[in-house]
Amino acid sequence: MHVQSGYLRRGIIGNLNRERIQQVNRFFNLILSMRKILRRFIRIFLIAVVAGTFFLLLFDLVFFPLPSERLSRQSSYFIYGRDSRLLNCFASQDQYWRLPVKLDSISPLLVRTVINTEDRWFWYHPGVNPVSLLTAMADNLKNRSIVRGGSTITMQIARMMEPKPRNIGGKLVEIFRALQLEMHYSKNELLEIYFNLVPYGGNIEGVGAAAYFYFGKTPYELTCSEAAILAGIPSSPNNFRPDLNPEKCRSRRDRILRQLHRQDIIDKETLSGALKEEIPVERKERPDHAPHFCQSIMSELSSNLWTGVIRSTIRMDLQALCERLARSYASVLKDKDINNLSIVVIDNHSSELLAMVGSPDFNDRKHQGQINGAFAPRSPGSALKPFAYALGFERGLITPASILDDIPVSYSGYSPENYDEEYNGIATVSEALIRSLNVPAVNLTANLGIRDFYEFLQAGGISTLDRKYYQYGLPLVLGACEVTLADLANLYSALGRKGIYKPLKMLAGSDDNKPYDLLSEEACYLVTEILSELQRPSLQASWEFTRDLPTVAWKTGTSYGRRDAWAIGYNPQFTVAVWAGNFSGEGSPWLVGAESAAPLMFAVFNQIMQGHEHVWFERPAGLGTRLVCACSGLPPNEYCPDVVSDKYIIGITNNNKCDIHRAIVVDKETGYELCRACEHLGNPDTLVMEDWPVRLAGWLSDHSVITKLPEHHPGCSGIFVHGPPQIISPEHRAHFEISKSMPSEYQQILFEASSGLRNRKIYWFLDDRLFASSGINERIFYEPVKGDHTLMCVDDLGRSTTIRFSVR
Template sequence: MGFLSIDFLYPLNTSVAYSTVITARDGDILHAFLSRDDKWRLYVELPEITPTLRDAILFKEDKYFRYHVGFNPVSMLRAAGRNFVSGRRTSGASTITMQTIRLLEPRQRTYGNKAIELFRALQLELHYSKDEILQLYLNLIPYGGNIEGLKSASLLYFGKLPQLLSLAELTTLTIVPNRPSSLRLGINNSLVVQERNRWLARFRAKHLFDETTITDAMAEPLTAYRRSAPQLVPHLSHRLRAENPDVPIIHSAIHTATQATVEQLIRNYANRIKAYSIHNSAVLVVDNQTHEVVAYAGSADFGNTFDGGQVDGVRAIRSPGSALKPLLYGLSFDAGTITPKSKLSDVPTNFGGYEPDNYDRKFNGPVTAEFALANSLNIPAVALLKEIGTPVLVETLRKAGFKTVRKQAKELGLSMILGGCGVTLEEMTRLYAGFANGGVVKELRFTGRSDGSVRETGTRLLSREAAFLITNTLSQITRPDLPNNFDNSYHLPQIAWKTGTSYGRRDAWSIGYNQRYTIGVWVGNFSGIGVAELSGANTATPLLFQLFNALDYNSSRDKLRKPGGSLSMRLVCPETGDIPGEFCPSQVTDYFIMGVSRYRRCQHRKPIFTNAAGTVSYCAHCKPDSGAVRRSYPNLSPEVAAFYQSRHIPFETVPPHNPTCERIFGSTGTGPLITSLNDGSDYFINSRQLTDLELGCQAANDVQTVFWYLNDKLYKKARPDEAVFFRPKPGPLKISCADDKGRYSDLHVTIKNE
């Protein structure tokens, strides 16, 4: 009872500052760090203490370790007698338990301290098993300099883990701690061999190991020398150490061979693109089955401090360019607003003062949704975002774990779909892994030894049907973001991929996936300097293709299997992607999500009654009883009609309305879209140098004339495509535009002096 009271009052502290070790999925050491007290003190795990190691160390240090309670009274009496007869200390009686206490709590060698050591040894035996005490001892034994522990010596002198050591190497490591100053590995190897073989001879005499094993061990040359600690996968290693500061061994999910392949490819590629003043690259490889990160390269060269090699490009916040567009299209598929064959307008458009342009500064007119996504067109994407709402996209990205987007939520607008937000390569790769996983995003696993049986629920962002439609579109190879002059087109990997190039050509992205892997590639400069040659297609995609061909060459196309359930096919009009109507003689097949995709009759042409010559159109009020001919005319949106007019693309226009008609059309319907000026804006003028402001609009196909009003006073009559100028005066200004059918629209601006 007294011992237990003292044990409670004076507890034994066995906490040790170990070196942090990062291992690969197969157990190989990738990276080792010094401990907090600048020691190489690697933690040896129980399975690493092999029977050979255990037998050798116990025979040499403490034959009765399994039987005593922390000290051996017989050995102590024998040692005391020898010391008394000789008058000096000739032999010790310290057990492994007592030696462990001395390593934990170094003290001067006095009889009083010896008593404390015995008490502490009893405490250690009380609280820990024999295997745990042996493990602690092996973690603390000194090997000279700042190397402590058998695992540290095994790694730094032999370049291997303890369980891989031969008997000769194990024996070497058991004898060095007794004479670390004279038995210096790599310096006095010949002396070490003599002492090693002397102990091997003792092992033979006691039949500790079989004769052949002893003979081979004695003949084995000693090749020990001081090696550098492993420093592989530096970005991930530093990250895991910071996230797990008190964990001595962190088991990462890295696949050693995959990591080596990725590092070699990214290093070679970085040397090629240096000629274009592009210095940095980052790659993340995710196993789609387990969501483990099997390769992690934060930069092309961690040691390149001049170009910021120690910056972790996987976690750096960058602009995504167009790389978020697939998610937007997936949300639109799920909202039922579009299907792959739905027609979108790729024409100059003013979104409340925001006038985006395409990457190539060209416009394609009406295009299908799948064409717009595959070709990464900007105008259709902004129009889709305006339709579903920026908050919907922001909330979806928040659910997907985009931290910077969550912080920027209140500031984000339509430009975010073109790169006007902050993302990381880790977030983007996780998102695309969600596409590969049928629309469900799961946390990436950087640590752990998964056997693939773990199935986290994850967060569903898209339906399986929408994810399939995205994958089907991004698998097309007739795309502008295929690298120019791709000389090995027959090695084009069978993947779905999307590129992105940020404003100012500061970031190039290419992220792809197949059934097995999702790979994210970022290329650029950590300094933020843009480069004219930088683009997702020609800078990042070649590296992406090389990675897929090296890691998963000739993979299958199982990813393209159509999911069961509500995804089906239907006939649509190729002009709009809607259900064929009266004026749709040709039809094509299109995917649609049953119960979700909208069911709308095609109205790409509308019926109009005209005279026989087709020079005058009639309404129901003025249509004559005979002689009227029913014809169809293109039912173009105002912005498409304006685009055709500006490009001089011919199209059928509705003839002028019957001039003798007495009908008043009224203001039903949508009036002309005013594209200049911008509603709610302030315009500043210089009173000493007055300038004119331009008015512009987009009107429907049946409009011949528009009327401009300033503060409700008629200012000018003009054609819909005609630019109108006026000289502003300070003060509030109401601008109205009416067409010849009586439809109108208004906006308000304020004119101010500078």
């Protein structure tokens, strides 16, 4: 029995062991099968992820690419002055007000308020909040109408980017686009996009425009109450607009504020203060400062410019001052049939445009007030003359005391006249510029070369010279062209910068073009000294701001027919330019630069210099001082009786000595001049006399400006040497064209010459044949024949001058 029991125990134990082994095997088999299932699941999951990613990318990049271009809409344009004050603004082409802003330019409180109001889980969801969507669906089914959308901020961006019908299909597209947006943009980027697209009622889009038109602020300056108002409007823009429904707006704001307080975003004191703030009941009016300037900026902008903020160089205080003075002075001019004027003020250091008045009244339709006179091409009159003198100084041709001809002259048929139709014979450079004489300016320009003067003006920014230089000719220096007030003012400002040219700068930060030397500092200083000596015009005694005028170098201009009056002044700090006239082109006897434009120019200067130190230009080291003959303006010879002090450019200015004063020997008894060949015929005596060039001698003698030189002794058998006659007309290498529509007697060419006082007769040889003989200063006329011709003038001593001309 005992033995059988042992066998039984061993059998039971064996059975138990087998069961345990089977259980373990089953467990391991289960694990193995689970591992297979897990591997299969992982494989399927990875395949699903890869496939899902592939199809998502496929849909994102191929079938339904994200229309990112719709996230940026054309902005309105907000033009600011240099002090960041808004000058003017203009709606976009689709007539919406949009002002794009960066996220860091938005009040952090507004950002938190919007997120708390619109999408509390914004920072955590992938673009879609399933809980919010399900809750919204339940509410909509319960109310049997759409009462909630359940849209996240990202989904709202998707809807604004691509508007769809508010149905299930539209919502699915919205969800897909939201997922795409989250793939392409960061959360901060999405917030910035949202704030620039969200509607705020009417034609206002984006928080930048809304902050201005509702509160007159930037988005960063908003109060707690204002942030709550802007956070509440987008859910129903026209319903919660403060200017249309102030009470509904107030109710919506208060709910948002209390919600912020419950969530400890604002404290009780802030809540109390915000609830007491008034609701704005009307939109802010757009400002209308510097209307002509702003219109000019808009006309220059590229249609592809999407940024809405334009920073200009305009100083609001100076702009307001110039507008006020323009209106005041316009009332004075209207009594003289002058209805328009313009003002330009430039900072000489930076070449920035500080103020611009295009007309006294932008809204004066009767007198075309919307025309911008600062950019309207007009004839400048004498306002270009200083630059011919500056070039003459720079090339060493003249100094302030140099002598210029002021006698009748002809350049291929063009004979300039002075304003008073009188001639002075000779004039110093200073006198010619101060008195704005025409003939000396034309003679100097002819000496410089009209092409060089023309190219200088182009280099100086005169943008309206649209013809060839020879089509303007020498009258260019007298204003026979059109310039704009802005271009002319900027050219004068180069004088204020000691000869450095900078393009006129109207936008802050626009330094694309490098400055360059237009004139030498020495030439600018010489011109400035002369222009600062001009006597001030008679200003009306009722203008209190005409007292204590600052030192200003200035020049005026009056166009032909008295249609334009100009005055431009400058000092080291500013350039002020004024134009007066009529946009219609109608003239007025009062339209003279010194009378109609200069008073206003000085009024502006007197005001803008208040508070500024009155400094003047320092004398350049390259300028020297020398004594010159008071008669010729050249360094004196041993016979010059009087000398004066004169400035010159060291190493540049001509050092030729005076050739006017010379000693001659005369017979004490008869007064005849004696030479070595005939001095034995009389009683010799030495006199110092003026011997002027032949081009001047005849005119000066005829007008009793100089004393005639004595005649040579008639018994002299010698030949003395003096200058040959000078042909005045025609000009050497002149070209003439015969008009078929004009009688030939009206197309005759003038032959005229100047000769020394000792001559009695001159002879004209045309193409090597004697054509005519005449007395001194006698005019001869030639009826032209086509071809190339040679003209020789011979005096009675056998001396000659030859020129060539052609007729076509």
